[in-house]
Amino acid sequence: MTPTAAARCRPVGVAVAGRAWGCGLAAAVLAVATPVTARADEAPARFAEDAVSGHRFRVSFDPASRVTIGVAAAAGRGPKGAPAAGPSILAGLAFRMVRESGAGRERVTWQVEHRVASGWLRPTAGVPAFDAGLYRASILRHDASPSLVLPTSPPVGIPFPFDVGIDAEAGRVAVSAVSKSAAGPVIHVGVVRAALLLDPWRSGVTGRVFTIGVGARYDLDVDGAPAPGMPRVTHRVAPMTEGSLRLRVESRDGLSVVDAGGEVAPEWSSLGAWALAARASVRLERALLAVNDQPISAIFEGGYRLDPATRAAPAASDFRVSLGLAVNLALSR
Numbered sequence: 001m002t003p004t005a006a007a008r009c010r011p012v013g014v015a016v017a018g019r020a021w022g023c024g025l026a027a028a029v030l031a032v033a034t035p036v037t038a039r040a041d042e043a044p045a046r047f048a049e050d051a052v053s054g055h056r057f058r059v060s061f062d063p064a065s066r067v068t069i070g071v072a073a074a075a076g077r078g079p080k081g082a083p084a085a086g087p088s089i090l091a092g093l094a095f096r097m098v099r100e101s102g103a104g105r106e107r108v109t110w111q112v113e114h115r116v117a118s119g120w121l122r123p124t125a126g127v128p129a130f131d132a133g134l135y136r137a138s139i140l141r142h143d144a145s146p147s148l149v150l151p152t153s154p155p156v157g158i159p160f161p162f163d164v165g166i167d168a169e170a171g172r173v174a175v176s177a178v179s180k181s182a183a184g185p186v187i188h189v190g191v192v193r194a195a196l197l198l199d200p201w202r203s204g205v206t207g208r209v210f211t212i213g214v215g216a217r218y219d220l221d222v223d224g225a226p227a228p229g230m231p232r233v234t235h236r237v238a239p240m241t242e243g244s245l246r247l248r249v250e251s252r253d254g255l256s257v258v259d260a261g262g263e264v265a266p267e268w269s270s271l272g273a274w275a276l277a278a279r280a281s282v283r284l285e286r287a288l289l290a291v292n293d294q295p296i297s298a299i300f301e302g303g304y305r306l307d308p309a310t311r312a313a314p315a316a317s318d319f320r321v322s323l324g325l326a327v328n329l330a331l332s333r
Contacts, residue, residue, distance in 0.1 A: 045059065045060065046058060046059070046060040047059065047060075057293060058290060058293040059253065060252075060253040060255075061253070061254035061255065061295050061328075061330060062096060062254055062330065062332050063250060063254045063285065063287075063328075064094050064095070064096035064113055064207065064250075065094060065095050065096050065330065065331040065332040066093075066094060066328040066329055066330050066331055067092075067093050067328070067329040067331065068090065068091060068092050068093075068094070068118075068326050068327070068328050068329075069089075069090065069091045069326065069327055070089070070091070070297075070299060070324050070325055070326025070327065071087060071088070071089060071324050071325065072087070072088045072089075072090060072299065072301070072322035072323055072324020072325070073085065073087065073088070073322065073323055073324060074086060074087065074088035074120075074122050074322035074324075075320070075321050075322070076122060076129065076177065076318060076319055076320035077176070077177055077178045077317075077318050077319060078124065078177055078178070080178075081178050084124070084177070086122060086123060086124065087122070087123065088120055088121065088122045088320075088322045088324065089120065089121045089122075090119075090120050090299065090301075090322075090324065090326055091117070091118070091119070091120075092115060092116070092117060092118025092119065093115070093116040093117060093118065094113065094114065094115050094116075094118065095113075095114045095116075095331055096111070096112065096113045096206075097110075097111075097112045098110070098111050098112075098206050099112075102144075104144065105144050105145045106144065106145070107143075107144040108141065108142070108143050108144070109141070109142040109204060110139070110140070110141055110142075111139070111140045111141075111142070111206060112138070112139050112140075113137065113138045114135075114136070114137050115133065115135070115136040115137075116134070116135055117132065117133075117134060118132065118133055118136070119131050119132025119133060120132070120301075120320075120322070122177075122322075124177045127175055127184075128175070129177040129318075129320075130173075130174065130175055131172075131174040131175075131303075131305075132172070132173060132174075133169055133171060133172040133173075133190070134170060134171025134172070134173075135169070135170050135171060136167075136168070136169040136170075136172075137166075137167075137168050137169075138165065138166075138167045138168075138197075139165050139166045139167075140164075140165035140197065140199060141163060141165060142163045142199075142202065142203075142204045143163070144204070146159070146160040146161065146162065146163070146202075147159055147160050148160040161200060161202070162198040162199060162200055163197075163198070163199035163201075163202050163209075164196075164197065164198060164199075165196075165197035165199065165211065166194065166195070166197060167194070167195045167197055167211070167213055167244070168192075168193065168194040168195075169190065169192070169193050169194075170190075170192045170193075171189075171190070171191070172189070172190030172193075173187065173188070173189055173190075174187075174188045174190075174305070175187055175188070176188075176305065176307060176316060176318040177318065178316045178317075178318055184223070184224020185224050186221055186222065186223055186224065186310055186312075186313050187221070187222040187224075188219065188220075188221055188222075188307055189219060189221075189222065190219050191218045191219060191220060192217065192218050193215060193217035193218070193238075193242065194215050194216060194217075195213035195214060195215025195242060195244055196213060196214055196215060197211040197212070197213045198212050199211050199212075200212070206250070207248060207249070207250030207254070207257075208248065208249055209246065209247070209248050210245075210246070210248075211244075211245070211246045212243075212244070213242075213243065213244035213245070213246070214240060214242065214243060214244075215238075215240065215242045215244065216237075216238055216239055216241075216242065217236075217238045217242050217265055217267070218235075218236070218237055218238075219235075219236040219237075219238075219267065219277070220233055220234070220235060220236070221233070221234040221236065221307070221308070221310045223310050223312040223313065224312075233270075234269055234271060234310045234311060235269060235270040236267040236268070236269045236270075236275070236277070236308070237267060237268050237269075238265040238266065238267045238268075238277075239268070241265060241266045241267070242263060242264070242265035243263070243264050243265075244261065244262065244263040244264075245261055245262055246259075246260070246261035247261065248260075248261075255286065255295075256285065256286050256287075257283070257284070257285040257286075258282075258283075258284055258285075259282070259283045259285075260281065260282040260283070261281060262278070262279060262280035262281070263278065263279050263280075264276070264277075264278045265277045265278070267308065269308065271309075271310075275308030275309065275315070276306065276308065277307060278304075278306040279303075279304070279305045279306075280303065280304045281301065281302065281304075282301070282302045282303075283299065283300070283301050284299070284300040284301075285297050285298070285299050285300075285326075287328075293330070294327065294328060294329055294330060295328050295330070296325060296326070296327055296328070297325065297326050297328060298323075298324075298325060299322075299323070299324055299325070299326050300322070300323050301320070301321070301322045301323075302319075302320070302321045302322075303319065303320045303321075304317070304318070304319045305317070305318050
């Protein structure tokens with residue numbers, strides 16, 4: 001077992017978790033408060049060396065390039081609407097690429113995040129509750145001297161105080177414990193969504209973004225067993241009516257992460273009416289130790305979703321909170 005910089009918290013028993021979380025939250029606060037002047041070449045050292053044995057071990061990680069699997073104690077709404085507790089499984093694959101070109105006022109940085117088969121599953125009575133996405137990509141472009149160019153003669157450049165990007169997702173499937181018709185569960189399928197992003201923070205630091213998005217989406221709601229002659233599938237379209245927010249802050253060594261966001265989408269459905277769908281989540285993570293340079297993290301997650309009514313089921317809101325541990329297999333060195 002190899003220690004990381006997280007070992008400075010020196011947690012023991014229950015007190016350890018509390019102190020580790022304290023370190024994580026303090027790191028996040030300092031990350032936000034620190035002036036954003038860092039460059040990629042100013043990143044902390046990735047490895048340290050034991051003075052006695054000479055063994056090198058990793059002390060800095062990329063929390064967005066890894067395979068994750070974990071277990072947690074979770075609580076959420078049960079089939080009858082009352083809070084219920086039980087175990088939860090977390091899993092997913094993430095990979096981040098950062099490309100930089102130019103220098104000084106000509107510097108341009110591309111930050112690209114991929115997520116594959118990421119989500120959670122919470123066993124409940126009957127069909128388990130789960131929420132997982134097949135693929136999601138987020139692309140953000142940071143320009144040291146952003147501008148908006150008007151195609152006049154001659155062209156006119158106007159300062160533009162935003163980083164720009166795109167967020168896209170395909171194949172998200174969710175089943176809430178309370179989102180059920182009289183005869184079975186309702187399966188919510190996010191077929192495809194895409195949003196244009198603006199980042200007024202413009203940190204230029206990997207893993208630190210605050211994005212505002214406007215986009216479109218196409219969803220399906222599949223009723224478990226509708227009445228005879230009733231269509232089973234409800235189609236929903238948000239024609240550039242979805243709004244989203246996301247804040248992600250990583251400590252420079254990658255040991256602490258805060259990731260929060262939400263989406264609100266008025267959608268026109270095949271029921272012939274507008275309805276509101278919403279989703280919000282927050283994730284706090286702190287690496288506690290590393291085994292053979294692979295970090296083990298404590299994770300707290302909270303989530304909320306509002307699903308519109310279908311032909312066979314009323315509108316339903318759901319919440320979930322969980323606290324657990326995850327093993328992360330790093331994809332980058």
